[in-house]
Amino acid sequence: MAELSTAAETTANSCCAPEAQAACCEPSAKAGCCDPTHDQGCGCAASRTRSTPTLKRSGTVPCVSEGRFGRVTRAWDRRCMPLVYDGFLLLGELRGLRRLRGEVVGQAQGRVLELGAGTGLNMKYYSGVERLVLSEPEPGMAKRLGQRLKRSAVSGEVVSAPAEQLPFDDGSFDTVVATLVFCTVSDPHAALQETRRVLAPGGRLLFIEHVRGDAGSRRERWQDRFYRPWRALAYGCRCNQSTLELIGEAGLRTTEVGTARWRGMPPLVHPIVYGKAETI
Numbered sequence: 179m180a181e182l183s184t185a186a187e188t189t190a191n192s193c194c195a196p197e198a199q200a201a202c203c204e205p206s207a208k209a210g211c212c213d214p215t216h217d218q219g220c221g222c223a224a225s226r227t228r229s230t231p232t233l234k235r236s237g238t239v240p241c242v243s244e245g246r247f248g249r250v251t252r253a254w255d256r257r258c259m260p261l262v263y264d265g266f267l268l269l270g271e272l273r274g275l276r277r278l279r280g281e282v283v284g285q286a287q288g289r290v291l292e293l294g295a296g297t298g299l300n301m302k303y304y305s306g307v308e309r310l311v312l313s314e315p316e317p318g319m320a321k322r323l324g325q326r327l328k329r330s331a332v333s334g335e336v337v338s339a340p341a342e343q344l345p346f347d348d349g350s351f352d353t354v355v356a357t358l359v360f361c362t363v364s365d366p367h368a369a370l371q372e373t374r375r376v377l378a379p380g381g382r383l384l385f386i387e388h389v390r391g392d393a394g395s396r397r398e399r400w401q402d403r404f405y406r407p408w409r410a411l412a413y414g415c416r417c418n419q420s421t422l423e424l425i426g427e428a429g430l431r432t433t434e435v436g437t438a439r440w441r442g443m444p445p446l447v448h449p450i451v452y453g454k455a456e457t458i
């Protein structure tokens with residue numbers, strides 16, 4: 179099992195005003211909030227050719243933290259987590275995750291979609307891609323993502339969309355990037371099916387995810403025991419999820435998989451798996 183160590187971080191320009199998304203996705207605006215059609219006004223819905231992914235209109239989709247653990251958790255997720263997220267991960271980033279992000283995300287090519295891009299910690303690792311779409315359904319995160327994109331040298335656009343219901347045509351992307359996302363999305367099965375759908379033939383999923391401990395291990399027992407409090411604290415994260423198996427179930431074949439300890443982070447989120455999966 180590899181030990182993670184250090185590397186660098188940050189980001190470039192945006193077509194989407196995250197403020198507009200924030201207003202649309204306020205907790206009080208339940209029905210219709212996170213409706214991808216609201217992007218129409220901010221210019222995110224551009225482009226309709228083979229080489230540029232199409233943003234489709236689709237139905238209303240649930241906001242990710244809706245009904246998860248009650249009001250307190252929702253307030254924490256929506257208002258506080260976007261502000262503290264980078265600090266929450268800092269030690270883990272310094273002790274290896276940054277380097278791993280560079281290795282994995284640096285392989286992205288062609289038309290690239292990142293799922294649940296958060297505050298944009300992967301942004302600086304994209305280089306020479308044809309098009310970059312950063313999807314993020316939570317308005318607070320999307321706002322920070324847009325800010326980082328503006329400051330960055332990378333060209334891209336922020337789209338407010340949950341991974342379970344991507345507003346893109348089939349086969350629109352050559353690479354989908356997901357880091358620390360499938361443990362958080364409400365429905366990882368649906369998110370992986372959508373990943374497969376939007377990937378072009380021969381397209382690749384690049385991932386970094388923390389996963390369930392080995393069967394019968396003490397870690398696995400602790401993950402099951404602390405699942406609920408961890409989920410409430412850590413943005414809805416499921417620390418005991420077998421994400422590699424879910425990737426396979428979605429019809430994607432993992433071609434390269436590495437395993438690592440996520441140094442600097444609680445044992446509940448070890449081990450980390452990272453690598454590539456292709457459409458079958």
Ligand SMILES: C[S@@+](CC[C@H](N)C(=O)[O-])C[C@H]1O[C@@H](n2cnc3c(N)ncnc32)[C@H](O)[C@@H]1O
Nearest residue numbers: 242294295296316319340341357358362363364
């Ligand atoms: C643990 S953070 C990871 C952020 C970023 N990918 C990173 O590596 O730092 C999980 C992200 O997934 C987003 N998320 C939550 N539910 C989602 C969903 N249904 N679809 C897509 N992203 C979602 C969260 O808003 C958050 O930004």
